[in-house]
Each structure stands twice: as structure tokens, then as C-alpha cells.
Amino acid sequence: MTKYWKEYQKEIAGDNYFYVRSCIRQNFFPGAENLFLNILRKDLGKKVFEDADHTTCTGIGYHTDIVPLETTMTVVARQFALMKEKGFQNIIVSCVTSFGLYSEILDLWKHQPELKKKIAGYLMDATGRTFDEPANMVHASDILYKYRHEIAAIAKHRLVNQRTGQPLRIVDHIGCHYAKTFPERGVGGSEFPQVLSGLITAWGGSTVDYPERRHCCGFGFRNYLVQENRGYSISQSKIKLESMQPYEPDLIVANCPGCAMFLDRWQYTLEESEGSVYGPSGLKIPVVTHEELAGLVLGYDPWEIGLQTHQVPVEGLLDKIGITYDAGRKYADRNGNLIGEPELINQHVC
């Protein structure tokens, strides 16, 4: 019958992955996906393949009613076809929206085999390719969860406040489409997912269980694509930020690119339009993705992995963890030449 939360544990393949990127992640957190591949390949020694031919999953278009479902399915089938052609069976999805969409499509195909057949026909007609469903499909954060202890073993830093010796208080935010539609596809199910809290505790931090923990960040494609509707989006982020504020979190970590982006950017917007600042002593709460969090504990250079592209400055966090960084290189290119600082740090408009 039905399982309760401790029983929601999923199978995560151990090696030989096919990787698909996220539109939003690579645009807003440009270092994150590369960092993830590096961690997998260099730190964990896993085989992971990224096909240059893979595309968007069309999730944004699908969720805004621009792209029909069958088109989306055919595009996803093409990704699977690429994976098959390259000889992989285990897929890692970078984006939570894509992950949810892939899960939904696989579920639809499971219940309507004729639909899958039809899509296979479309794919054959359009590209001449065939595809197999992946043997194992996980979100990128699931991989980090699986290897959290291995990472902890080789980590250079722990999520501990160096000044006080106390574990950092970290808010984990799971993208809605990670497990809310298909709880059995998430580590820990939908109500109490463990995928990020597992990383936090394994790396020395402590999680914050605040009342609106399960609330949506407000991202919702329809709600942010139209400017007038963004009030709905930001209002949801505000509910979350207000609820977590009393716990004085040191950091927010999110596995969904959209959530990470909005929880990061909306803090700026809320300050500008309402004067509200949710972090302690007038500083906002830094927001990082799961890859960036792993990168930090593994000792990657904050500016190498793109933390300068975050709206909320991360220097306070780096100081707490005890990560040394060159403040002068924050806005420098690979060769050390300054590419120009933002006119005012608060002038990033999303």
C-alpha cells in the first residue's frame, strides 16, 4: 500500500551517466553545471557524458502553453535517443523542471503505451532516430546525495562557522517538481525530502525546519514571464523568507535553478520595493545551488565556480566557512583582467 516518508528511498545509479543541462541554470549560474561535471569526473572519478547535440526539454514553453505536449515528448524522446546512441542508460537531469517533465512523460507512456508508440513514430519521422527509456533517471542533486559521504571524506571545508564552531544553519529548498508530483521519484518523498538536508548534515551543517519549508518559491512560469504577474511570484518568496527569518539562516541551498534564482533575486527586489531584509544584521541571505555547495566544501575557488553572479553577495558566507578568496578577482576574467564591476551591486534587475 502506501509508504510513509522514511520509506521513500530511490535507486540512484552508481556510474556511467548521460547528462542533460538546464536552460535556466546555465544562464543564471553559469559555473554550476561545469562544476558538477568536474566534481563527478575529477573528484568522484565517475564517467559522465554530455552530448553537444542535446537541447532544451521545452519545459518553459510547455508550462506556458506555447509548446504542445506531444512536441515536448518528441524533444525528450530525442534526448533519450542521443543517450541510446552514445550507449548510456542512466540519465542525470540538471533542471528540476525538466526532471519533473521527464518523470511525467515516462508516467504517461507507462499508462498509455500507444502514446509512446505515437511519439516514437514522430521521432522516427522527424529525425530517423529510435530511443529507449532510461534505466535510471535521477536529478543532479540525487547524485550528490548518493556520494555525500565520499565528498565529505575529501572535503576541504565543513559547513561550520569557523568563528563559533557551530554548524551553519542552512535552509534547504527543494523544487516543487522534484517530488511533489511523483513522491517516489524523490529521496525522502514529497513532504520531508532528504536530498538536500542529507548533503547539509553530511557536510557538517544543520538544517532549518521552518513552517513554510514546503512552500513554493513562487517561480511558476506563468507568474514570472508576464511582468504584471510577478507580484504573485515574489509574494510567495516573501512568505518563505518571512517564515525562515526568525531562524536566522546562514544560507539557502536549492536544487532547482528557478528556485535558487528567485530566492536570490527577489531578496534584492523586496529590499528595493519594501525595504525588507531577511538576513541578520541588514545582510541578505546568500543562496547557492547544490553543485555550488559541493564545490565550496571541496575547495573550489568561489570566483571560478561563478559565485560572483549571485545577487546576494556570498563573501559573508565564505568568511564563515573559512574559505579564502581574492576579493580583487571577483570581477576578473580567466586572465585576471577586470571585466568591470556592476555600477552598483544592487542594480541587477532580473
Added chain:
Amino acid sequence: MLDTEKYRIAVIGAGPAGRAAALSAATLGVSVDWYDKQDRAGGKLNEYHQLFPHRVKPETLLSGFRESELPAGIKKHFGIAVNRIETEQAQVILLSDNKVVGGADAVIVATGFDFFDARLKEEFGYGMYKQVITSADLEQILKTNPSALKKNGADPASIAFVHCVGSRDQQIGIGYCSRLCCITGIKQAIEVKELYPSASVVNFYIDIRAFGTGYEELYREAQEKYRIRFIRGRVSEASENQQYNIVLKAEDTLMARPLKLTVDWLVLLVGMVPSCTQVELDNKKGVDGETGFYDLADPLTGSRISGQEGVFSAGACNGPMSIPEAIASGRSAAMEAFNYIHSR
């Protein structure tokens, strides 16, 4: 006249239905073998604080379960969990873990119910949050140590009850209504309010199903005399805050607006599910595929379990049932079993 004493009826279960069946069968002159998995009679009655709607103590009922109150024709076999029944040549054989423990001409199964495991509704955080308890837990608290409801020595400021936990919920595959959780919630809300008059007590309900005699009156009393608030809407999310209070999210469906409420205690009014020690029958028949309760051959008038010969059932193993209903059902099953033996 038949020599009735040589006939034997086995009764499995020593709750209200089982007791009524055993007593009635003995009154009819049949020899009765009375089984229960526990060492004592009374079943769940032993765990209750007060019985709705008149709020009598279960002890008043339990006194009838004492050895001295039982007629000579009843032989007790307590501490034996009968979990399988086979029929052979019009005889019923009782097995416990595949060992034969007895036989009879007919058997009345009165194995009762279990409370729904509230952990399955994981959004309420039962088993995670200390301040989330079930109605069964609250009954125990009220019975043994009502001051356990205090928080840091202070009276609780607010208590919320959620109706229909493990009842009428397709998400967990329970399509039926447990019927008695509503009145339990009303009764417990009153009890809590009497103990801690300053506490704000709120019941979140979908429908109030106050079907029994005196139930509606108690509902009204809860509203008018005890000022217990009834909000139409089911809590769908519970979380803990820094003070270890429970933050609830529900919709006030009468106002068509979502609401948020912080409470000291969240009580989940858990539904009734078939007992996990339910007896397995011949051919694995006789159990309703949807609900897991016993399936009666003629649900309108009879107590015989469908697909079985000489096997009758009584009480809440047939479906959610109140104590008076279970007692009536026990008596009627005894009568039917008796008639069955005679007509053979």
C-alpha cells in the same frame, strides 16, 4: 428439543461485539469457546477515557467482562491469537500460526478494528513532530495523565483537531467513512476544553457526520456551550516552528480563503481500518477487496461472511461501528450462528 450443550460456538475477540456474541450464545444454551489475542477481555475499551455521546466511563461497561459476571457455559481461551479458520465437514477448525487450537460447530469472528496509522498521512508529520498526536493517543493521555497536555508547565493555549485522517481519502486508498471520528473529535474537544477552559479549540472538518442518537446534540453543545470552533476545511499541511508549535494550513471553505493557524497540539482524528490480526478465512474469501473489512453474504440482514460456511462476524471487523452497534451486531451473530447449527 435439541441437546444444545453439546454444540460449540467459538467466538474470536473479546471486545464489546465478541462479549455480546459470547453471552448471547451462552444464553441460548450453547457451549462457548471465547478467544482473544490479549490476556484480558475488553479489547480497545481498556484504552478509552470516556464513551461518546453520553461520556460514560468505559469501566461501567468493562465490569460486565469480569469473570464473575460470565455464565458457566463460556470457556475463555485468552492469550491465543486465532489467525486462520478452516472448515472441514461442517466443522470449523481454529488455527494459530498454523497450529490447531480448537474447533467448533460455528465461529463468530469479532476481531474489531485498528486505528489508521497516521504516519501514512505524512503531511501531518505524525511521528516526526512531538506535538502531533492521534485521537487514540489523546484518549490515553486523557485517561492516564491529562496534565501531559501542558507545555512547559503552562496550560495549552490552542489545540486543533483534524477530522477524516485515514478516512474518505483516496490518496491512501481508503474510500469509506469511519463515521465515528466526528463524534470522537467533538467529545475530545469538549474534554480538552473542560480541562483547559482558556485553550482555543478548533475542529477542522469536511462534513460533520453526527449520525447517532445524541451526537448532534453533543455537536451543538460543543459549539454553543464550549465555544469550540468548527472550521469547514481540512488541514493539508502541518509544520513545526521554532517553539515546537504546529503551524497548520487549511482552507476556510466557507470563506473561500486559505488560512494559517499555530497550535500547541494537533490531534489527528484517525479512522478505523481492519484489524491487522484479522483472521484469514477459507479460500481467502470473505474480505472486501476495497476496504479490507469482512464481506457479509447478506449485508442487509445477515452476519454470515460471504463464501464461508458456519463463519459469522460481528462488530467493527465488518466496518466502522459504534459500541452499541457492535453489541447489537454481536447478539445478532450469536442468534444466527445458533440457528445455523439447528438447521444443519
Added chain:
Amino acid sequence: MQKVFHPFDPFVLLFTVGFSFVGIFFLYKVIRWIERLSQGDRELLTNNLFTAKTWKALGEVIRESLLHKKIFGINRRLGYMHMSLAFGWFMLILIGNVESTYYSGRLFKPIYVSVFWRFFEPGPTFPRAAYQPGFAFWMDFFLLMVLSGLALAIVKRFRSIWLGLKKTTRQRPADRWALTALWLVFPVRLLAESVTCGANGTGSFLTGSLGHLLSSFLNLEPLVLPLWWSYSCVLMIFFLCLPFTRYAHIPSEAVLIFLRRYGIRVSTESPGYTDLSIHACSSCGVCIDSCQLSDVLPGRPIQSNYLIKSVRHHEYSDVQWDCLQCGRCEKACPVGLELMPIRQLSRSDMAIGSKSTVLGHPGLHGQIPRVLYFAGCMTHLAPSVIRSMEIIFNQAGSTWQFYDSDGRACCGRPLKLAGQTEGANRVKEQLQAEFLASGAELLVTSCPICYRMFTEDYVLPGMQVVHHTQYINELLEWERIQVIRNNLAAAYHEPCELGRGSGITNEPRQVLSRVYKNDVTPEIEGLCCGGSLGAPGLNLAARRAVARGAYDELTLRKPDVLVTACPLCKKTFSRISEMPVLDVAEAVATSLTGVSAPHEMMSLIKTPLKQSIVAG
């Protein structure tokens, strides 16, 4: 004692202070009352001052303020109590004044001279004066009368039922002071006079005898002056308290009688008159007895004299919302106070500005009807009344239209009864305009509440307003419809708003005499059914108890049916009645010749609802 030309002793100062205070206070009050009359009411006063009305008012003052004729009519013992105190005291003052004038030869002299005349002039020698008609005799006679009244008052306070009163009024602290002083005034006067007479060997049958007796074992001379000091002192206390207690009614009632005779009535525009009315309440308690709620909610201070007290002392209480506004107390009030308007005004003190409106009435269409039917909102909850009226209109061949068929309209009176005058006016203006625009000649309503509103508040030139009982009565008289008389006995329950409120008492009973063989209506003042709109605060149980009490009285003579003429009364009684409860319209519609009412209606009307509920 030396006879002096200028009789004086320092003790008279106490009395003089008290008396002057009362005089000045009421002079001020009268000026304020008149000032706070509306322009129109002030004109009424000046125009009528020098007419026969003043003489009639004077007569009424003597009848009511002194002799208390009305209270006599209600209850003899109570009447005697009030009369003996008021008239007896008045006569003591009058005779004292005449005596002092006669002996002193001075017409104009300080008031204390006549009040304390026995001190200054102990009178003729006892026992010669005891049996002779003369000042001493009459003074003793009226003193005895006052003392007997006082005895009754004391009995009333402790054993009110003996005086025929179920309840006695409650006292405020100031009232207690005044009451104690009042009780002491006459015994102390008796003692003072007796001791004076005893010391001088004078006095009549009361003071002389008592003085004689006392002097037989006491040296009375040293007691004389202290007793007169005491007498003057209690008088002072009484007078100082008087303006702040219910005894303020003594002067106020007289003023009220004059203004009322001049045609002034309680209204929002004349707060002075309302204030005067409030002061004129003697708190006699007759209203408590006439109130049906006295038995239903014993001890709850709902009745008018409590309302008046709370208004007077500016103590707003939610209890006042329990009043049924049936008007029984108003009818019984011996002072003739306009208790219903006073209560409405007190409610309006708490009212909000209502913006109530009534929208769109599809009932009006086509040709101009002669008759416009306004069922009233409550009648929509008794649809058989509406059906009956339809049958009657059609049988009579009237051209009629149903104005409020959609149930949206309200006459505004419920708002008015709750003190929401502004909202009531708004609704009134709206309906009034629509009624006039309809061009109808006759407005028939089934609801006495609406009827009263239409006749009292609406201005509908060229349009006659009738209650359906009046309309039906006329149809029967003109033989536009005919009924067959049955053999049943009926009791008529007179709705408060129709009978006491609007004076329609005969028409319904005339109609019933044509339908029923026997009229077994008890001869009692109309009772409230308990469903009244006037009592929003009253709970269901209390309403039911009022209904039960009224029902028991109404059915004393074992009628077969209970007939009423108000949808609200019908509904209220139906819920407790063991016999059918009908509206007059239903009784007629089911007895018409030439047309038969639908079967379902007949069965509904012939069986008590309670039974059909049980049977169903």
C-alpha cells in the same frame, strides 16, 4: 407657648432649604423641557394655553395626580395606597395652610409657617377637639389617611402580592434614601404633633389621644423641639433627594398632563417632552404586571419602568432588546406614558445610519390595478395566506396586482422598531413613490406590521390603506364574496400591531362571525404571541414560553380553531398549537361559496401543523 406674630424657630431652616431646592430645581427643569420642544410643539403650547384644555388638564391633574383614579381602576388597594399618600398629604398641606391663614390672619407668609403650624399653634384642647369637626380633626383625619397609605406601602415593599402585584420595582440607592425619608416623614410628624399636643393638652382624636397617652408616663416638654427638628430634617432629606429619584414624578406628572392635553407627543424632535415623560414615571410597577415576560423571564429587568430608569440614569443595557413591544404596558400605564415610542427612541440612540434599499419589483406591470396587494415579507413564509388572498381577490373580481411577489420588499417598520429611523425613512420614501406611481386606489396588506407602517408613516394621497381583514369584511358586507358558516368554535387572537397598535378590532371578528358558529374568544386584553419583531434579543425558548402562555389563555374556552390576522402570529402559534391556527384570509378562502380552495390547502388548514409534522 407664646403666640408670636412672626412664628420662627431655627429648625424650619432645614425644611426651607430642601423645599427651596426642589422649587428652584423644577423651575429650571420646566424651562428646559419647554426649551427642548420642537417649534411645532411650542406653538401647540402657546396656542392652547388659554383654552378649555388647561381646565381639563387641571381636572385630570386632580383625578390622576392626587386621586389616582386610573390605578384605582386597575387595583383598588394599590390605588388607595397612592391616593392616600398623594391626596392625604395634599390635604394636610391645604388644611394646614387654611388653618394658619385663618389663625394668623395673614395670607402671605413663609411656607414653613403652615407646615409647622401645630408647633406654633398646638390647637384646641383635647378631648374637646377630638370629636368636633374643625381644623384639628381634619388634620388628624388626613394624617391618619396618609399613615394608612404608608402602612400599605411598607407592606407592598415586603409582601407585594398582597397588594395584587406580582413584582415590585427595584430601588436605586438614591431611591432608598428618599424612600426611608418619606417613610419617616409621617411617623415623625405624628410623634412631633402628638408630643406637642400632649405637652399642651391639645389635639384631636389621633394626636390628642396619643399625646395624652404619652404624657401619662413621660415628661414631654423636652421632647418637643428635638422631634420638630427631626421632622424638618427628614423633610429636607426627602426634598433634597426628590429630583434624583422616582419621586420626581410628583411635580413632573402634573406638567406632563398639561402638555399632553395641548397635543404634544413623544418624538425625536422634542427631546424635552421625552425627558419630561421619563421623569413623570412613578415606577408604580403596573407595567411589570401587565408584561407577559414577567413570568417567562422572572427577575430580568425588561419592563418599561426599568427602561425608563436606565434612560433616566443613562445606563444603557442590552436587556432592553428583550421587550416584545406588544404595547400592553402602554395601555395599562396609569400615567399614560407613551412607552413604545420612548423605547424606540432609546433604541435609536444606539442605531447606525442604515442605507437599506429595496430594488426592483416585477410585480407591477400592465394596466393600472385598482387594488395593490402587499403581502409583506413575513407573509412569504406563510404562503397559504397569499394563496388565500389570491382566491379571494379573484372570487371578488377585483383588478389587482401583487406588488411584492418576489419577496424583495420591506415596509421599513422592522427598521423603525429597531430604532433605525433613518433607514426606515429611506425604505418608506422608495415604496411610497412606487405605490403612488402604481395609480392604485386601494392598498391591501396581509401584515399588520406593514399596515401600521403604511398608515402611520406613509403619506399616500388618493390611496386607501386597509388590512386584509378590513378588505374581506367589506367584500362580505357588499356580498362580493359569500361564505358558508361552519359549526366550529373559533377563538380570535388579536395581533398586537393590528388591535392595540392600529385599533382594528371589530372587522376580523365580524368576518369570523360569518365563518364560524361560535366565537369563544376570551375577554382579555390582547396578548402577544411572542414572535414579535420588537424583541430581537429574546431567545427561542422565551418566545416559545410567551406563545405557550398566550395560547393557554386564548384556548381556555376550548375553541376548535385559533384564528389570527398576522403571518407572524400564525407562524408562532402553529409551532406549539394543538389545533389548527388560521389566518382570517385562510378561514374565508376555505369557506367561500362558488369556489373551492385547492385540496392541499384545505387539508393543511384543517389539521394542526404540529400533528401533521408528527404524522409525517
Added chain:
Amino acid sequence: MGLKKNFGFDIHSGRQIDLDRVDKALADELSELVGAWSACINCGSCVATCPAAQNGMYNFRMLHYQIRMRVETDYDPSLPYIMQRRVETDNNLSLPYISLEHCLLCGKCQLVCPRGIPTRYLAIQIMQKTRQHAEGIPSV
């Protein structure tokens, strides 16, 4: 602070009722006065028979329910007419009071209420108490 940056959209507080922060004074006072009020089961009989409700301006059940739930009924998009009323008014009275102005006090609701709530009295008391609360008059 002072200047707020305009991003072309509004941040709204949402429609969630926060029962932890509601003002209980009015509801508690009215509950004391009209005991049976708390027995309301929201059956809607009162509104079905209400002449003012037919006029389309007014829903007494919703109104008193909102007060009983101690919800501040100011801006509520689900009740457009109330919203309009809010725009019209410039005093400091709360919405129940403003909406209640449409009540005709006819008392029909009281005759149909299955729970025997003196609804007409309730309406009168709401009028009074909301005004007292709005004007800061301590109740007697």
C-alpha cells in the same frame, strides 16, 4: 526608505487568513451577547429568505461568519460588491458595518434559522458593536 522602486508589479499579502493574528475582541463580545451564534452551521437559510440578499447587495451569513472567524473583512476580491463598498467609504468603519447597512432588519432569517439563532438581534448587535469598536467606545 521613502522611495519605493517600481518594478511594474505589486507585492501583495495574499488572501491567507492568519488566525494567529486576528483581533478577537469584537467576536468575543458578540458571542457573549448572542450565545447561540456559535452554533451556526452555515446552512444559508438566512440568506435564502433574505429580501436584502435578493437585492444583491448583501450576504448576512458570510458577513457574520467573517466576524465570528475574526477575519478582517477589508479587501476581498471574492466579494466584488463589498470591494466596491469599500472604495466608496471614507470613514474608519469596518466592512461588516458598511455591508450591514443593507439589512432591512425584517427578521425573516430568524424564523427560518434551524439553530434558533436570534439573527435579527445579532444584526443589531453587530451594527452597534462595530460602530463602538470603530469609534473606540468602550462597551458597557
